Amino acid sequence: MADKRDYYEVLGVSKDASAEELKRAYKKLAIKYHPDKNPGDKVAEEKFKEAAEAYDVLSNPEKRKSYDQFGFNAPGGGFGGGGFGGGGFSFEDIFSQFGDIFGGGFGGFGGGRSRGGARRSGPPRGNDLQIKVALSYKEIFEGTTKKVKLKRYRACETCNGKGGDSTKTCETCKGMGKVRRVTQSFFQMVTESVCPTCNGLGEVVANPCKACGGEGRTQVEEIIQVKIPEGVSEGQYLTLRGEGNCGPRGGACGDLLVIIAEKQDDFFTRDGDDLRCEIKVPVYKLVLGGTQRIPTVDGGEVSIKLASGTQPGSTLRIREQGLPQLQGRGDRGSLFVDVQVEIPKDLTAEEKELYQKLADLRKDKDTAKEESFLDKVKNFFS
Numbered sequence: 001m002a003d004k005r006d007y008y009e010v011l012g013v014s015k016d017a018s019a020e021e022l023k024r025a026y027k028k029l030a031i032k033y034h035p036d037k038n039p040g041d042k043v044a045e046e047k048f049k050e051a052a053e054a055y056d057v058l059s060n061p062e063k064r065k066s067y068d069q070f071g072f073n074a075p076g077g078g079f080g081g082g083g084f085g086g087g088g089f090s091f092e093d094i095f096s097q098f099g100d101i102f103g104g105g106f107g108g109f110g111g112g113r114s115r116g117g118a119r120r121s122g123p124p125r126g127n128d129l130q131i132k133v134a135l136s137y138k139e140i141f142e143g144t145t146k147k148v149k150l151k152r153y154r155a156c157e158t159c160n161g162k163g164g165d166s167t168k169t170c171e172t173c174k175g176m177g178k179v180r181r182v183t184q185s186f187f188q189m190v191t192e193s194v195c196p197t198c199n200g201l202g203e204v205v206a207n208p209c210k211a212c213g214g215e216g217r218t219q220v221e222e223i224i225q226v227k228i229p230e231g232v233s234e235g236q237y238l239t240l241r242g243e244g245n246c247g248p249r250g251g252a253c254g255d256l257l258v259i260i261a262e263k264q265d266d267f268f269t270r271d272g273d274d275l276r277c278e279i280k281v282p283v284y285k286l287v288l289g290g291t292q293r294i295p296t297v298d299g300g301e302v303s304i305k306l307a308s309g310t311q312p313g314s315t316l317r318i319r320e321q322g323l324p325q326l327q328g329r330g331d332r333g334s335l336f337v338d339v340q341v342e343i344p345k346d347l348t349a350e351e352k353e354l355y356q357k358l359a360d361l362r363k364d365k366d367t368a369k370e371e372s373f374l375d376k377v378k379n380f381f382s
Helices: 007-011 019-033 042-058 061-073 091-095 137-142 283-288 349-381
Strands: 129-135 144-155 167-169 178-184 188-194 203-205 217-228 237-240 256-262 269-271 274-282 290-295 301-306 315-318 335-342
Touching (some): 129 137, 129 144, 144 256, 217 237, 283 290, 301 315
Antiparallel strands (some): 167 203, 178 188, 237 256, 269 274, 315 335
């Protein structure tokens, strides 16, 4: 247990992370280290399991409370005994907790599993593809359609995906679609695997198509349009069915996973559906009160009222000026405005004279406040 990493460190979040932050961090790691994306990589597989274990504990309020109090030595056997609650887990169990942003399943990156869990009959399915699309807050606010360029395998136009004119029995597997391997040690072991020559079809193309070499598919570069709904966030993804690589010789096409990334904004920062910004207000508006125009994420603006005596560092909340929830469900978030003071540097002679008059008028009051503050400090340390 000594070499286990802290769960918060594993997910890369702070100890006061919200449920949404935990989920977002876990999704990001799960996508990065998914076994189908890293075939044969034991390190990636361990990181994948480590992230799943951390999320399982921290996403459960009771488990998280116990972990925060006792760490890995929590009552009842502690944590870290082998996945979800120590009972083990499958990769499908992990992704059953959250689907894509349309509510579908996660879907494998490698295309090695069929949707129903059993191997498909006929030509093998093509691999899934993955792309990342970076969005501005304005695009997230409104929803958008993005054009993306990708290279992928499509059915050969010359042979219509057949790979050639006619077929013959595969000589490697004798038409079985599988090959057997016998190993001898203390015991004789027989294993079966998909025939590498015919990909499990039991037959090969007798007269291969010259355009695709008998594959039934060619690699092309295409531009496709991806419609992204409003309210998405970093790490979420869309699954576009059938937009991945097409399988050889008429095999079904895999899926395309479009992963959402957020562009850094110079003015706004995001916290869930809420936005935050900072404005500098002329000192006279803070003293006397007034109105201040604030840019909004959609390119417009709103006016807010500042009360007389508003202090620098104050935060004002403007409801319904944040980001929408996914696909318009529920209310929009709020815009939080942090108010700072703008001290003028280009004063005219007349303005300096007026500021000096103000200083003279307030001198006695400000001096009295200063002395009162100093007396409190002195008394505190005496």
